[in-house]
């Protein structure tokens with residue numbers, strides 16, 4: 419796999435404030451890279467440097483081999499950037515808005531018309547082409563902002579919290595769009611606080627805290643590094659005591675905790691089981707429950723409990 423984004427010993431200071439602290443990371447071509455971290459971790463600062471909107475204090479970033487300091491114009495050609503705010507454009511229709519940004523990339527007017535039409539179709543806004551931008555819902559604005567980053571057909575998309583403030587359906591739509599764009603061959607580097615999105619679509623994740631990378635890799639690797647203990651979520655019909663007795667006898671089971679919260683039907687039991695063991699041991703647990711004639715409704719391993727990974731990796735340090 420080739421590397422398309424290379425962040426090399428990057429440091430950014432604002433006066434005395436150290437926002438990015440000797441950060442190095444690489445993003446492979448074709449990845450959907452989730453850049454996660456608490457507020458103030460340095461995500462936006464890193465992305466702005468990547469997009470040549472701000473100079474680093476020391477270190478650099480290379481995109482497709484081009485250095486943001488030495489070859490900023492080449493970097494800009496390769497990168498589409500969606501900032502974490504929409505900006506205010508009162509008197510513009512959706513089509514005018516898109517055309518304005520396409521024109522910024524020197525695309526000839528004739529070519530722009532068909533590109534804009536295609537982009538609106540891609541983000542499912544064709545029916546709003548002549549509406550005022552101001553009248554769009556937040557979800558639509560986010561999709562429009564995403565469309566605008568695509569005008570010059572960049573290879574790399576740098577998206578700063580593309581799904582923030584969206585309702586669940588709008589979030590799923592953005593998520594699907596990102597997957598679609600990755601399928602079209604784009605590399606996606608996006609920041610988010612929505613860990614469910616990370617679990618759902620990211621091929622790689624980097625967790626940033628205090629300007630430093632505290633964990634990185636794919637989620638499974640990260641989980642293995644940070645949390646050797648596995649967790650099973652089990653739902654069954656039957657008595658809690660019986661389930662606890664069966665599970666308590668299985669070697670490797672560390673704890674069996676009735677699940678609190680959520681809605682549970684009156685005669686079903688929901689448990690979280692912590693254990694240390696292999697995949698064979700996981701299947702042995704299921705078998706033991708079935709042999710004991712407990713009716714299993716749901717049996718799954720929390721492989722992608724990103725929230726736990728995030729909490730384990732970050733310490734809530736305030737910088």
Ligand SMILES: Nc1ncnc2c1ncn2[C@@H]1O[C@H](COP(=O)(O)OP(=O)(O)OP(=O)(O)O)[C@@H](O)[C@H]1O
Pocket residue numbers: 432435436437455456457458459460461462463464737
């Ligand atoms: N222009 C600026 N001047 C001074 N300090 C700044 C400036 N921009 C950012 N900072 C500080 O740098 C640190 C990193 O900020 P940054 O916006 O990069 O974090 P972030 O990870 O994007 O956070 P969030 O999740 O809240 O968007 C913060 O402590 C922030 O207060």
Ligand SMILES: [Mg+2]
Pocket residue numbers: 461462463502578
């Ligand atoms: Mg930010």
